[in-house]
Amino acid sequence: MIGINVYLALIAIATLLSMYRVFRGPTTVDRLVAVDIMTTITAGLMVLFALYYQRMIFLDVALVYAILAFGGVIAFARYMEGGL
Amino acid sequence: MNALAIIGEVLVLIGTFFYLLSALGLIRMPDVYNRMQTSTKSATLGSLGVMVGVGIWALGTDFGSAAWLTKSIVIAVFLLLTNPISAHALIRAAYKSGIPLWEGSVVDKYREHLEAKERGEVEEAPAEEGGEE
Amino acid sequence: MLKRALAIISLLIIGYWLAQGLAGVPFGEDKMLVGQYYLDHVKEQTGAVNAVTAVVVNYRGFDTLGEVTVLFIASTGVGALLWRKKKKRTAKTEGSIVLTTGTTLLFPFVVLFGAYIFIHGHLTPGGGFPGGATIATAFLLLYMAFVQYEIPHRAFEKTEGAVGVAYVLVGLIGLVIGGYFLYDWIWQDWGFGADNIGRLLSGGFIPIIYTIIGLKVGTELSGIIDNMLKEEVSE
Amino acid sequence: MNCITCIEYIIVGVMIISAILAVEWRDLLAATVGMAAVSLFASLLFLILQAPDVAMTEAAIGAALSGAIFIFAIKRTQRFETEEEEKPGWWVRW
């Protein structure tokens, strides 16, 4: 359980880098891409939290993110291409 | 520290490294298509590594059970199914809403396809691909 | 500009007050009074493992009935505000083939996962509210992918009314048997599942109530999506 | 300093930044994206605060439904705040 700090730090750096793209992105789609990547990274972070706190029930939250997070992205995309 | 835990840690390390690479591609690439191209693929691969790695790692600890591995594999399968769909829909929306390609791009196959379709040259274009009319 | 300055000054004052008030509530210390009672007695009084679920459904079930009523009123309000004589979907382009195939493939799994969430509400996190939101998201996916899709309105309205009546009916049965509204007669009188706490068949009427809440939330959020997406068409 | 504590500080900071951006962006679509990001980080904080029920509800609502109904409203009204006469602050590119 020593190495988990390293992994959490790597994920935190990845989150900060994608937040930079959310801040700077010239168009809305850039920001949306960055938020989508942050969602994927967050699902991994939740799984690591489940291991850190040693509770299996935390995995359900990551499952919700894995299944549902693309619904919002698809809503955005269908609006952008004019098919809503 | 047994063998299962070591295998799991290595997989998680690979996964988080790919997360870092995807975020790096997100800030280094010049336009939205390249950003999507680099970041989505490596983030999906990284999540596969992290989920399966955590499942195997939990088997090697004292609190772990087989349910950890089952549930994390289910999460990995669903991420593998949903991430490409959202990436595809998003990048198609970006193209349709008129975001230009980077000026260094050399080829635009989708525009060629659309123009060929307008001229009626493409015969194998299926009818159910209704988004392009 | 003056308005913005005034707003920022008042925000600073409110923030200072909030910080001063919260300085008397120490973070991370044990402040439980009634919560400790609930945690100590949740297993033998309700049969559930998840204390949050027990508080929501069992100890404060009447409160949850009120919340469901608020949800019903909000859904009806959206329907009444956006009511037109002729309403239709006005989208022009169908989704691409990847999107339609993917959503058709994923839809049963998402509905199944929503059902899993609200049936296992007394064992794992979740319950009726997130389960219902998951089911509504499944219908949102179908709405996004297909231009002509509509929810089965008649079946949804019937389900919505039936589960609303069923909630009150469960409470009234408790009133007849045990003497107060929403009395948990399955656990208190029958003792059903007393020897397998922590497995699926336990927890008194918590799975029943949560199934009702999940169906209610799912149908009403789907109705909200349907009402907000359709527009008036002029002949 | 514990590593979880560092993660808490980073997440709270990023959440506040995305809330400010969501309020300041003139494109309402981008503002909705910022709101979804706030919901995402709030869900992570609920998980660290040992409230998996609340985290799951926030995930199920904030991931798809909350953004989707805002997009429906934007589609039926207008996308940009055109009437605002003041320029946005220098710290926001839009």
Add this chain to the structure above:
Amino acid sequence: MISVYYFGAISLILIGLYAILVKKNLLKILIGLSIMETGVNLLLVSVGYVAGKSAPILSEGIRPSQAVDPIPQALVLTAIVIGVATTAMALSVAIILHEKYGTLNIEEIRRLRG
């Protein structure tokens, strides 16, 4: 020294209040209201946290003395779903206002009255 969770919750509340007070677009006001609601939920849950204890789900060998307070979580659980329903209702009011007046600026809507 105030805790980081209290700081984040108060910041979200103030940012949402700023949007409600200053912004003129109706949808932006509703976005501010949504952010403020998230802040209030975060504040309530962080009041119920006890350091070093685990989630109030008494499986996997967790004893009642090892769990955090379940009551604020039970309050917040229902408040989130109610919040999205009422937001949908407010958005439909905004849609009707835009159909009637052709604008979302609340000052112009106020001027057009009567």
